[in-house]
Amino acid sequence: MINFKIILKILGLLVLMEGLFMLFGIPFSLYFHEDDLFPILISSLITAGTGGFTWFLTRNAAPDLGKREGYIIVSTAWIFFSFFGSLPFVIGGAIPSFTDAFFETISGFTTTGASILNDIEAMPHGLLLWRSMTQWLGGMGIIVLSIAILPILGIGGMQLFIAEVPGPAPDKLHPRVKETAKRLWAIYIIFTASEGILLMFGGMDLFDAICHSFTTMATGGYSTKQASIACFNSPYIHYVITIFMFLAGTNFTLSYFALHLRFDKVWKNEEFRFYVSFILGFILLVTAGLWITQDNGLEKSFRDAAFQVVSIVTTTGYVTADYLKWMPALGVVILILMFTGGSAGSTGGSIKMVRLLLLFKDGLLELKRLIHPNAVVPVRFNHRVVSTQIISNILAFVVFYMVITGFSVIIMGFLCSDLDTAFGSVAATLGNIGPGIGAVGPAENYFHLPAFGKWFLSFLMLLGRLELFTVLVLFSPSFWKK
Amino acid sequence: MINFKIILKILGLLVLMEGLFMLFGIPFSLYFHEDDLFPILISSLITAGTGGFTWFLTRNAAPDLGKREGYIIVSTAWIFFSFFGSLPFVIGGAIPSFTDAFFETISGFTTTGASILNDIEAMPHGLLLWRSMTQWLGGMGIIVLSIAILPILGIGGMQLFIAEVPGPAPDKLHPRVKETAKRLWAIYIIFTASEGILLMFGGMDLFDAICHSFTTMATGGYSTKQASIACFNSPYIHYVITIFMFLAGTNFTLSYFALHLRFDKVWKNEEFRFYVSFILGFILLVTAGLWITQDNGLEKSFRDAAFQVVSIVTTTGYVTADYLKWMPALGVVILILMFTGGSAGSTGGSIKMVRLLLLFKDGLLELKRLIHPNAVVPVRFNHRVVSTQIISNILAFVVFYMVITGFSVIIMGFLCSDLDTAFGSVAATLGNIGPGIGAVGPAENYFHLPAFGKWFLSFLMLLGRLELFTVLVLFSPSFWKK
Numbered sequence: 009m010i011n012f013k014i015i016l017k018i019l020g021l022l023v024l025m026e027g028l029f030m031l032f033g034i035p036f037s038l039y040f041h042e043d044d045l046f047p048i049l050i051s052s053l054i055t056a057g058t059g060g061f062t063w064f065l066t067r068n069a070a071p072d073l074g075k076r077e078g079y080i081i082v083s084t085a086w087i088f089f090s091f092f093g094s095l096p097f098v099i100g101g102a103i104p105s106f107t108d109a110f111f112e113t114i115s116g117f118t119t120t121g122a123s124i125l126n127d128i129e130a131m132p133h134g135l136l137l138w139r140s141m142t143q144w145l146g147g148m149g150i151i152v153l154s155i156a157i158l159p160i161l162g163i164g165g166m167q168l169f170i171a172e173v174p175g176p177a178p179d180k181l182h183p184r185v186k187e188t189a190k191r192l193w194a195i196y197i198i199f200t201a202s203e204g205i206l207l208m209f210g211g212m213d214l215f216d217a218i219c220h221s222f223t224t225m226a227t228g229g230y231s232t233k234q235a236s237i238a239c240f241n242s243p244y245i246h247y248v249i250t251i252f253m254f255l256a257g258t259n260f261t262l263s264y265f266a267l268h269l270r271f272d273k274v275w276k277n278e279e280f281r282f283y284v285s286f287i288l289g290f291i292l293l294v295t296a297g298l299w300i301t302q303d304n305g306l307e308k309s310f311r312d313a314a315f316q317v318v319s320i321v322t323t324t325g326y327v328t329a330d331y332l333k334w335m336p337a338l339g340v341v342i343l344i345l346m347f348t349g350g351s352a353g354s355t356g357g358s359i360k361m362v363r364l365l366l367l368f369k370d371g372l373l374e375l376k377r378l379i380h381p382n383a384v385v386p387v388r389f390n391h392r393v394v395s396t397q398i399i400s401n402i403l404a405f406v407v408f409y410m411v412i413t414g415f416s417v418i419i420m421g422f423l424c425s426d427l428d429t430a431f432g433s434v435a436a437t438l439g440n441i442g443p444g445i446g447a448v449g450p451a452e453n454y455f456h457l458p459a460f461g462k463w464f465l466s467f468l469m470l471l472g473r474l475e476l477f478t479v480l481v482l483f484s485p486s487f488w489k490k
Numbered sequence: 491m492i493n494f495k496i497i498l499k500i501l502g503l504l505v506l507m508e509g510l511f512m513l514f515g516i517p518f519s520l521y522f523h524e525d526d527l528f529p530i531l532i533s534s535l536i537t538a539g540t541g542g543f544t545w546f547l548t549r550n551a552a553p554d555l556g557k558r559e560g561y562i563i564v565s566t567a568w569i570f571f572s573f574f575g576s577l578p579f580v581i582g583g584a585i586p587s588f589t590d591a592f593f594e595t596i597s598g599f600t601t602t603g604a605s606i607l608n609d610i611e612a613m614p615h616g617l618l619l620w621r622s623m624t625q626w627l628g629g630m631g632i633i634v635l636s637i638a639i640l641p642i643l644g645i646g647g648m649q650l651f652i653a654e655v656p657g658p659a660p661d662k663l664h665p666r667v668k669e670t671a672k673r674l675w676a677i678y679i680i681f682t683a684s685e686g687i688l689l690m691f692g693g694m695d696l697f698d699a700i701c702h703s704f705t706t707m708a709t710g711g712y713s714t715k716q717a718s719i720a721c722f723n724s725p726y727i728h729y730v731i732t733i734f735m736f737l738a739g740t741n742f743t744l745s746y747f748a749l750h751l752r753f754d755k756v757w758k759n760e761e762f763r764f765y766v767s768f769i770l771g772f773i774l775l776v777t778a779g780l781w782i783t784q785d786n787g788l789e790k791s792f793r794d795a796a797f798q799v800v801s802i803v804t805t806t807g808y809v810t811a812d813y814l815k816w817m818p819a820l821g822v823v824i825l826i827l828m829f830t831g832g833s834a835g836s837t838g839g840s841i842k843m844v845r846l847l848l849l850f851k852d853g854l855l856e857l858k859r860l861i862h863p864n865a866v867v868p869v870r871f872n873h874r875v876v877s878t879q880i881i882s883n884i885l886a887f888v889v890f891y892m893v894i895t896g897f898s899v900i901i902m903g904f905l906c907s908d909l910d911t912a913f914g915s916v917a918a919t920l921g922n923i924g925p926g927i928g929a930v931g932p933a934e935n936y937f938h939l940p941a942f943g944k945w946f947l948s949f950l951m952l953l954g955r956l957e958l959f960t961v962l963v964l965f966s967p968s969f970w971k972k
Contacts, residue, residue, distance in 0.1 A: 075861070161860065337903030340912055344896045367889050374886045375966040378643065378959055379557070396878060403885030404856045407849050410892055414826045421819030427910065427927075430822055445909075477860055484857040 010076050013069035018081055020062030023088055027056025029145060030096060030138060036215060037134035044132035047100030055092040076487065078161055082153060083479050086146075086470055090114035093142050102135050111454065111462040116142025118473035119150065119355055121229030121325040121442030122433075122465065124455040128234045133215060136232050140219035144200070147226030147355040148193060150473065151260055155353045156188045158475060192260045195267060200225045203252040210244040224252045227355045229325030229442040236327040236450070243311060246328055250315050257322030257350025258283065278390050279362040283351050286361065290317045290345065297338045316342065322350040323357040325442025327450040343445055346435040347409075357440025357472050359409055362389075363402050370399055408476050413438060416468060423461040433457070437465040438472040492558050495551035500563050502544030505570055509538025511627060512578060512620060518697060519616035526614035529582030537574040558969065560643055564635060565961050568628075568952055572596035575624050584617050593936065593944045598624030600955035601632065601837055603711030603807040603924030604915075604947065606937040610716045615697060618714050622701035626682070629708030629837040630675060632955065633742055637835045638670045640957060674742045677749060682707045685734040692726040706734045709837045711807030711924040718809040718932070725793060728810055732797050739804030739832025740765065760872050761844040765833050768843065772799045772827065779820045798824065804832040805839040807924025809932040825927055828917040829891075839922030839954050841891055844871075845884050852881055890958050895920060898950060905943040915939070919947040920954040 030052040037045040093116065094109035096102075103109040108124045115122045116139055125131065131139075203221035208214065216232050223230045233239035237249060255263065262280055265273040274280060294313035299306055312329040319326045320342055331342045348364060350356025366387060373385045386393045413434055420430035425447065432444025433454070443450040454462065471479050481487055512534040519527040575598065576591035578584075585591040590606045597604045598621055607613065613621075685703035690696065698714050705712045715721035719731060737745065744762055747755040756762060776795035781788055794811040801808045802824055813824045830846060832838025848869060855867045868875045895916055902912035907929065914926025915936070925932040936944065953961050963969055 335904075336906060336908050336912065337900060340900050340903035340909055343909070344900060347896070367886075367893075370882070371886050371890050371893070372966070374883065374890075375959065375963050376968050377883075378963050379966065379969050396882060400852070400878060400882045400885060401856065401859075403882060403889060404849075404853050406892075407885060407888055408853050408856075410888075411849075411853070414829070418819060418822050418826060421822035422817075424818060426818050427822055427825070430818065477857065481857050481860050484854070484861065486858050487861050 010080070011070060011072050011074070013066045014071065014073055015077050015080050015084075016062055017066035017069045018073075019085060019088055020059045020064075020066060022085055023059030023092055024056050024063055025059070026089055026092055026145070027052045027054075027059055029141060030055060030093075032141060033096070033134035033137040036137050037132065040133045042132035042134065044096070044100060044102065044134040047102070048096050048134050048138065050099050051092070051095035054095060058092070075161060078157060079478055079481055079487070082157065082474060083470075083482055085149070086114065086117055086473065089117045089142075089145075090466075093117060093138075096135055096138050102131060105459075107459045107462050108455070111466055112139065113142055114466045114469055115437075115442070116140075116228065116230060117146040117149070118440055118469040119143050119146045119226045119228040119323075119357065120437055120440040120469045120473070121223070122437055122444075122448070122469070123230065123442070123453045124462070125234075125453065126455055128232060136219060137215070140222040140228075140230055140232070143226040143228030143230055144222035146473075147228065147256075148196060150226075150355050151192050151196060151353070152189045153474075155192060155261060158478070161478065191264060195260055195263050196225060198267070199252065199255055199263070203248065206248045207245060210240075210242055210248060212240065212245060220249065221252070224249055224324065224326075225256045225355065227253065227256045227322045227324040227350060227357070227440075229319070231326065237315070238328045243307070246311050246315050249326065250311075250318050253318045253322045253324045253326070254287070256324070257318070257354045257356045259351040259353035261353055262351075276390070279351050279365060282365045283361045286348070286364075287317060287321055290321070290341065294338055294341060297335060297341075301335045317345065320345040320441060321348050321356075322354070323439055323441045325436070327443060330449070330451050332445060332449045332451070339445065343432070343435065346439050346441055346444075349439060359406060359439075363406060365389075366394065366399065366402055367406060370403070405476060408480075409438070412468075412471065412476065416464070419464060420461060423458050423464075433461070433465060434468060437468045440469060440472050492562070493552060493554050493556070495548045496553065496555055497559050497562050497566075498544055499548040499551045500555075501567060501570055502541045502546075502548060504567055505541030505574055506538050506545055507541070508571055508574055508627070509534045509536075509541055511623060512537060512575075514623060515578070515616035515619040518619050519614065522615045524614035524616065526578070526582060526584065526616040529584070530578050530616050530620065532581050533574070533577035536577060540574070557643060560639060561960055561963055561969070564639065564956060565952075565964055567631070568596065568599055568955065571599045571624075571627075572948075575599060575620075578617055578620050584613060587941075589941045589944050590937070593948055594621065595624055596948045596951055597919075597924070598622075598710065598712060599628040599631070600922055600951040601625050601628045601708040601710040601805075601839065602919055602922040602951045602955070603705070604919055604926075604930070604951070605712065605924070605935045606944070607716075607935065608937055610714060618701060619697070622704040622710075622712055622714070625708040625710030625712055626704035628955075629710065629738075630678060632708075632837050633674050633678060633835070634671045635956075637674060637743060640960070643960065673746060677742055677745050678707060680749070681734065681737055681745070685730065688730045689727060692722075692724050692730060694722065694727060702731070703734070706731055706806065706808075707738045707837065709735065709738045709804045709806040709832060709839070709922075711801070713808065719797070720810045725789070728793055728797050731808065732793075732800050735800045735804045735806045735808070736769070738806070739800070739836045739838045741833040741835035743835055744833075758872070761833050761847060764847045765843045768830070768846075769799060769803055772803070772823065776820055776823060779817060779823075783817045799827065802827040802923060803830050803838075804836070805921055805923045807918070809925060812931070812933050814927060814931045814933070821927065825914070825917065828921050828923055828926075831921065841888060841921075845888060847871075848876065848881065848884055849888060852885070887958060890962075891920070894950075894953065894958070898946070901946060902943060905940050905946075915943070915947060916950060919950040922951060922954050 030048055033048050090110055090113045094113040097109040098106055112124055200221045203224055204217045207217040219232045262274045262277055291314045294317055295310045298309035298313055315328045316331055331339055347359055349358025349360040352360050352362045369387050373387060376385050387399055416434040417430050420433050424430040428446030429448055432446045433448045436442055436444030448454055512530055515530050572592055572595045576595040579591040580588055594606055682703045685706055686699045689699040701714045744756045744759055773796045776799055777792045780791035780795055797810045798813055813821055829841055831840025831842040834842050834844045851869050855869060858867050869881055898916040899912050902915050906912040910928030911930055914928045915930045918924055918926030930936055
């Protein structure tokens with residue numbers, strides 16, 4: 009039997025904490041004398057109250073926590089977070105429609121960054137802080153999920169990281185998750201604080217610096233400005249954010265090693281080398297394209313290229329340049345990069361580097377296998393043989409990703425006025441990126457979509473964020489049997 | 491060592507036969523008194539002469555024919571065919587540019603149907619017959635390749651058909667290929683003749699009936715009319731062609747069984763059931779969409795839907811309705827159908843039903859495996875367990891297909907004025923379909939693309955037609971070692 013009591017207990021505790029985190033907006037509400045104080049307080053009360061009460065009712069649940077419970081907690085946590093997290097926007101009417109508020113909030117917690125706001129600067133500061141914080145908390149959740157929980161659930165090749173994670177022996181789930189989370193959150197907080205300070209050096213005010221460092225480290229991409237990072241006309245700020253987006257898209261275990269000065273471990277990691285080369289290659293390509301076709305000079309071409317390539321590859325979704333106005337080939341490059349994603353164990357979404365790398369290796373070896381059908385030609389990763397089970401799991405993941413993209417584009421096709429928008433909205437939400445192409449491009453937003461489209465894309469954000477299988481497994485009859 | 495002599499011998503023989511087939515255009519040249527008699531004769535002479543001379547020089551080659559020789563023969567045969575096959579167009583100047591003529595011919599032999607002709611009706615009849623015949627011969631080649639040769643080479647799950655093929659024991663390559671080819675060609679010819687007769691009943695003249703039945707059975711899609719099948723304003727003709735496109739997209743071994751009245755074998759085949767359900771499902775969807783959004787009535791909506799869905803799924807590429815003028819969602823449906831393809835063992839290209847079906851099954855089972863990680867959950871096809879090796883081969887194929895699509899779209903992005911054209915041209919050539927979307931849509935053609943684009947798309951046609959690996963394996967260093 010599934011232990012629903014422990015599920016409710018953990019969810020209750022998480023929602024209680026969410027309610028408390030909401031209060032962080034209050035100093036800004038007070039300082040700016042805006043009318044979001046009351047909505048935040050009420051929302052916090054409802055959220056923390058509901059969470060606390062649920063936790064109280066289930067406090068003596070049996071501590072049996074198995075795989076099934078894990079799947080259910082992970083899949084529903086994001087939904088509950090988004091439901092309660094949208095209250096501050098709805099109460100008080102900053103975002104009048106619940107559909108819009110939920111979309112904006114799940115887009116935050118999934119670190120997607122797809123927005124329905126037409127005038128971000130008009131939002132009160134307390135709510136903008138909460139909006140940025142949904143992404144920051146979502147990023148925290150993802151780090152634990154991808155490094156400590158998904159490997160145990162066996163999702164899409166994440167097993168490969170088990171051995172790499174610093175922490176106690178991998179056989180004890182509970183202390184391990186706790187210890188790993190603590191160490192990685194420390195890095196997350198150090199990086200966030202460092203970015204905030206560096207941004208303030210560049211002239212950004214405290215509020216914007218906090219919000220942008222929150223959403224950078226989460227690879228979320230929510231900005232406090234309608235024009236996103238393009239609003240800050242400072243090369244320094246662009247470069248700082250580019251570097252921290254890159255760090256946010258790096259496996260946090262590697263950052264842990266780097267901060268302990270064990271650079272050998274970092275450079276020996278094949279995914280990291282692939283991630284660096286991949287990004288550099290595409291920055292070069294796009295820089296060349298922009299330099300030749302635009303009159304912005306080499307530095308600006310390089311800066312725009314680096315910023316947008318890193319922003320899309322890491323699935324952050326910040327914008328300094330409207331890539332839809334670039335030459336078509338570069339727009340295509342951006343679209344394709346939406347299917348890459350950052351490293352596994354980062355806050356980035358989409359398919360992710362390690363899967364692309366292993367697929368690439370397996371594909372090349374497949375050619376070898378055709379020529380020597382009786383030879384055993386295993387894929388290696390970080391000098392270790394990868395089991396065929398993991399490879400086929402990864403292949404299935406990618407194929408699922410493509411098939412879900414295909415069917416979703418058909419569904420969105422019925423709701424959008426053109427193919428680009430249908431394709432862009434699916435790629436940008438399933439990949440947790442934010443801005444897409446067409447009418448949901450970097451200069452636009454998702455407000456104009458019909459309500460059904462917003463709910464459907466919300467589902468895609470969740471699906472993408474939880475590596476597909478975590479959610480899909482709940483739809484499998486064998487999950488619920490016995 | 492690779493036995494190049496036997497390779498040349500077989501290629502020589504094939505090219506000799508190609509030269510003889512060219513002569514079939516002559517009766518039409520004579521009847522219509524057009525100026526293509528001389529170009530056809532000269533081309534036939536050059537082709538048959540070169541082929542015959544090569545064959546003569548290598549006639550006593552050692553008969554050792556291994557896998558490597560197989561790969562080289564298959565990959566280069568289509569290139570040689572297209573080179574010599576373009577001569578009738580170049581000599582005499584019907585298509586002045588060699589790039590264009592080669593594109594048109596490889597598009598024929600790969601049964602793609604992407605054309606560079608701006609005024610098809612202005613072409614002399616002898617050349618139009620040869621143009622249709624390139625597709626018909628290409629279709630013949632593909633039947634042998636996919637049912638008799640690829641399974642032995644172990645390409646992309648084709649092994650699954652070995653047991654199903656009627657013919658002598660599968661351990662003897664040579665007599666087996668010959669016998670299988672004979673039986674399947676008989677069906678191919680019976681179907682072609684039947685369609686031609688039925689089309690003439692519908693009022694089509696002999697010449698058009700021959701050309702269209704040639705290109706239907708090859709799922710090629712070359713028409714003798716600039717407006718394709720839309721030119722024939724006869725529901726009867728549309729339905730006849732729809733049915734024969736469907737047959738051409740069916741595994742020819744199943745047609746063999748059906749003609750021997752063993753319908754149980756046909757219906758028991760899982761791929762066939764999937765193919766039928768898949769097509770019916772999408773016809774219903776598109777019919778509904780067209781009926782609601784257009785004023786054409788139910789019959790015309792159904793007819794257009796059935797024709798276009800079958801035309802794209804089977805990768806034929808005939809056109810009765812410009813799907814780019816449909817509502818965007820239906821355009822998306824058509825684009826996605828470009829990645830499906832007909833059945834394995836048919837003349838259709840693209841990914842193919844059996845692969846999609848097995849991926850779908852494997853994906854669902856992956857969910858089961860996640861819940862029960864220690865259970866052995868194999869994929870079954872036609873009641874038999876499919877080895878994990880074949881599944882991962884199929885997964886690798888699909889991933890390769892997607893990655894090649896992605897990179898090709900980037901390359902075409904540099905040559906096209908918009909994303910749709912880049913995407914459409916790649917999907918339509920790699921999938922051997924013909925018309926794409928954007929500026930290479932059903933009402934347009936490929937003439938306006940730059941020369942490099944035409945050569946690149948020619949390569950994609952070949953790659954798609956030969957199931958990727960057959961060509962890619964030649965680029966693998968281990969192929970050439972030892």
